[in-house]
Amino acid sequence: MRRLAVRGAALLGLLLAAPLAAQGAQIVITVDDLPFVGAGLPVAEQARLTDSLLAAFRKYKVPAIGFVNERRLEDTSGTVDPARVAMLQRWIRAGHELGNHTWSHPDLHSTPLADFxxxxxxxxxxxxxxxxxxxxSPRFFRHPFLHTGQSLAVHDSxxxxxxxxRYxxxxxxxxxxxxxxxxxxxxARLAGDTALARxxxxxxLDYxxxxxxxxxxQAQAIVGRTFPQVLLTHASALNALTFPQLFQRLxxxxxxxxxxxxxxxxPVYDLPDRYVGTGGITWLHRWGMVLGLPASTYAGEPEVPAWVQQAAAR
Ligand SMILES: [Zn+2]
Structure with missing residues (x-):
């Protein structure tokens, strides 16, 4: 049923294509957890997949930003691996921006601020x-898990x-x-199940x-207009191999x-974020909360079908 719901939404997307285009919709592609998410993948394979990500950006003229966890630059002995550093250099050489996503991806909601x-x-x-x-120089910071503090004291500090x-x-x-x-x-790829991977x-893509x-x-419901949206993604094999089709759809x-x-x-980004709840929610929803909009405003967020969740946990 959920699968059908997602398909329905994708269909709706085709119908809505014209109005979005007329308004000159803008989107930023942000990629977290650089240099790469892929436990068990050889570094050479991660490097090849990084090249695929960068090729997709080049083909679709995407000025992306990647957020780095420098712990991911280290090999199993805790030494910074030049081959992984080279992956970041490729991002820079291709003209993309790199930001800070912390060293070890700590959770601000369970880490003392000084340690964070x-x-x-x-x-x-x-x-x-x-x-x-x-x-x-680095200019942007992305909170791990989008956790920004459970008190205004921590949030503002x-x-x-x-x-x-200067971030x-x-x-x-x-x-x-x-x-x-x-x-x-x-x-699926590690198991050689190409049918499932496809x-x-x-x-x-539909999701x-x-x-x-x-x-x-949500933009219409919360701020009453379209504005340049910021999409969160991760440096994964899935995105490396699917971004061309995703960008084509966008x-x-x-x-x-x-x-x-x-x-x-x-100016929408000057709206205040005063959210101190436990979740890692979007800034769009943070603005809605400052405005005091009812919870029903946020209904209808697409869900991940059970079969995908099961395939991720297998
Ligand atoms: Zn992350």
């Missing part, structure tokens, strides 16, 4: 050096700390569960299209790919 901030600083050591060689280090928060307005599809896809790719349409409707919906700094010039 230390992990943040540890998380920029390699990236800052790489960017400096290109005459750049972290913002002040980030400002001190700006990279908000997300289109959240989704791409990582569940990615895990299922990863397992089925997951198709389901993922992501329904996510994008849901958040466009283009068909009328989207233009824009860089994060340009999107954040829209």
């Amino acid at each position: 901030e230390a992990d943040f600083l540890k998380g920029e050591r390699v990236t800052r050096g790489l960017l400096a060689k290109a005459g750049k 972290l913002l002040a700390f980030l400002a001190l280090h 700006r928060v990279a908000p997300v307005t289109m959240d989704n569960h791409d990582y569940i599809y990615a895990e299922a896809f990863h397992r 089925r997951l790719q198709g389901a993922y 992501m299209e329904s996510v994008v349409l849901y958040y466009e409707k 283009e068909r919906l009328g989207y233009r790919f824009v860089p994060l700094d340009r999107a954040l010039e829209d």
